[in-house]
Amino acid sequence: MKDVPGDMFYTESHEWVKMDDDGIATIGISDHAQGQLGDVVYVELPQVGDAFTAGDPCAVVESVKAASDIYAPIGGEVVEINEQLESAPETINDDAYGEGWLFRLKADDASEVDGLMSAESYVEVNSED
Amino acid sequence: MTSKEMASKTPFYQAHVDAGARMVDFGGWDLPINYGSQIDEHHIVRQAAGMFDVSHMTVVEIKGNGARSFLSNLLANDIAKLQEPGKALYSCMLNPEGGIIDDLITYYLTETHFRMVVNAATHDKDMAWLEQQAAGFEVTVTERKDLAMLAVQGPEARQKTASILTAADAEGALALNIFQAAQIGDLFIARTGYTGEDGFEIMLPTDVAIDLWDKLLAAGVKPCGLGARDTLRLEAGMNLYGQDMNEATSPYVSGLAWTVALKDEREFIGRNALLAEKEAGPGKKLVGLVLEGRGVLRPHQNLVDETGEVIGETTSGSFSPTLEKAIAMARINRNVTGHSLVDIRGRKLPVRIVKMPFARKGSVCDGILG
Numbered sequence: 001m002k003d004v005p006g007d008m009f010y011t012e013s014h015e016w017v018k019m020d021d022d023g024i025a026t027i028g029i030s031d032h033a034q035g036q037l038g039d040v041v042y043v044e045l046p047q048v049g050d051a052f053t054a055g056d057p058c059a060v061v062e063s064v065k066a067a068s069d070i071y072a073p074i075g076g077e078v079v080e081i082n083e084q085l086e087s088a089p090e091t092i093n094d095d096a097y098g099e100g101w102l103f104r105l106k107a108d109d110a111s112e113v114d115g116l117m118s119a120e121s122y123v124e125v126n127s128e129d
Numbered sequence: 130m131t132s133k134e135m136a137s138k139t140p141f142y143q144a145h146v147d148a149g150a151r152m153v154d155f156g157g158w159d160l161p162i163n164y165g166s167q168i169d170e171h172h173i174v175r176q177a178a179g180m181f182d183v184s185h186m187t188v189v190e191i192k193g194n195g196a197r198s199f200l201s202n203l204l205a206n207d208i209a210k211l212q213e214p215g216k217a218l219y220s221c222m223l224n225p226e227g228g229i230i231d232d233l234i235t236y237y238l239t240e241t242h243f244r245m246v247v248n249a250a251t252h253d254k255d256m257a258w259l260e261q262q263a264a265g266f267e268v269t270v271t272e273r274k275d276l277a278m279l280a281v282q283g284p285e286a287r288q289k290t291a292s293i294l295t296a297a298d299a300e301g302a303l304a305l306n307i308f309q310a311a312q313i314g315d316l317f318i319a320r321t322g323y324t325g326e327d328g329f330e331i332m333l334p335t336d337v338a339i340d341l342w343d344k345l346l347a348a349g350v351k352p353c354g355l356g357a358r359d360t361l362r363l364e365a366g367m368n369l370y371g372q373d374m375n376e377a378t379s380p381y382v383s384g385l386a387w388t389v390a391l392k393d394e395r396e397f398i399g400r401n402a403l404l405a406e407k408e409a410g411p412g413k414k415l416v417g418l419v420l421e422g423r424g425v426l427r428p429h430q431n432l433v434d435e436t437g438e439v440i441g442e443t444t445s446g447s448f449s450p451t452l453e454k455a456i457a458m459a460r461i462n463r464n465v466t467g468h469s470l471v472d473i474r475g476r477k478l479p480v481r482i483v484k485m486p487f488a489r490k491g492s493v494c495d496g497i498l499g
Binding site: 035038039041042044060062064065067086093 | 151162163166167168356360423424425427447448450455474
């Protein structure tokens, strides 16, 4: 598996979360996930102001091959969406951990990330298959 | 044991892995879904030349004095149309109720030898059906497991293939008309395909298969996976068995009326059911859809009218790399024309009903983009 950033948290459903100091969480999908999906052609994002609890379906990433639901890794309110993905959804393939981020949440409880996987665990779980 | 360990490997397996393929289990065969980007592979076939390993497809020899009469009874299209050695015919074979058991291509080789290519996913039931129907005819039905198959497709496919053959063989290959085939050395070369582009489908002995692959690769033909094969055939308006048609759908509701030869008195399996359906008027039709806005069409999305009543369902759907829009095939009430609505996750989005194909020969067909 390609380098998995150590400063993020990961879910079993392949989302990543990066927390900043103000309790804002940036959310995307892993490079492993984009590789499985193939060419991404459409992204359905939540709206700013939408509120989710952890595990809620909140976005859809569609490749040529399939549609994949994205689940909120932690609870919070959407404060920003990556509008660039509307015209350039393939950014997720090109830079899953960077420019291909999906949306930002104001976390209800920043400590929720403690229940997620570290980069090390994520690599371990996904190298079994 | 997992299904992965069970999957059959084609003679090109190692070549796929070497080319960086992402392999998937496809009906019991280990095949490449893509080699990186299926969109890039799609464009290569529309614009240059790509090759697909289609060795999973089932090749069957029909031999004997009764070969022609057997096929005349078996197929909804009329084998009498094949009078010139090498010519090919696309047809469905039907059950007595007029449902499609499979779609296939038959090549006329000699009066006592026809060759048939049927789908891989339907292998077991097709072979059983052929054996069952062969009883009573002076004919043998034999599967050719010793043949590999490679489809070379795209506007440069024929020239690039010719470039790796001897001068005499190249001349023979380039002389083939559309839907015509010939045995040229080790290669059985047919000018057929499943992409909407010109090109060849080549059958050859498994032990020399990799040699052909390597030469084509060196000639600049790019390996393409099942992903691109599916978007190419969808743009070309070609049905996929099991998805756009099955044993519960007749050719009339599958956009295949043109493959049914009813004109003369020829008896064939399913004829009476088709006559009855034609008399009553088929209730549905298979159409093309183009999504007006953003999103992706997928199989099994409902089509609804303004009141929300379901009037049809998509059978295949994907993002079209050539149109850069979502397209689909859908089975819909026959009286619906012009526009409809598709239900995507509860949202009702407008789709335009179009006459297929969507794209072929490198570009979008007339009337598709409105």
